[in-house]
Amino acid sequence: MERRADTFDLGSLRMSSGEGRRFDLAVALGGLELGGEQYLTEPAVVPLRLDVSRTTANGYALRLRFEVAVTGPCMRCLSDAAPTFAIDAREVSQPGGGEELESPYVSEVAPAVLELRDWARDALALEIPALLLCRPDCLGLCTICGADLNQAGPDHSHERPADPRWAKLSELHLDG
Secondary structure, three states: OOEEOOOEEOHHHOOOOOOEEEEEEEEEOOOEEEOOEEEEEEOOEEEEEEEEEEOOOOOEEEEEEEEEEEEEEOOOOOOEEOOEEEEEEEEEEOOOOOHHHOOOOEOOOOOOEEOHHHHHHHHHHHHOOOOOOOOOOOOOEOOOOOOEHHHHOOOOOOOOOOOHHHHHHHHOOOOO
């Protein structure tokens, strides 16, 4: 079983330049709020793989991989949605290398500590699409009656209401 860790002490690894290690860990991502709705991750404690490589000048190259389902209401039809996302994120932390080479997830003071939970949550949030759907071809709800168009079928329709701009014409009687 993977060791649960919200943070990971990189400084205690005592790695030399060019050395790399792989760790199987687990992290509790918790819930997410998207579009005002609450979503949960399945499983609640997500197993992940962390690859750590030591660079020159006391830096680290990091790779994070995990797979997780996000469960909650579909943003079109409101039925249950549970799409799965495969996350493969990379970070570089090279002190003195400039803003592009400084990871916000690795502490700047020694010993270096990786904020593993924060990195995993942010990587997942970046992977989730703008619309979280029950299926890619979700049709949503009917704008007139609210029926689920995925279940209503292709014959679902409504008579178009008369255009109110032409309503007065219906009062005309053009009999002979």
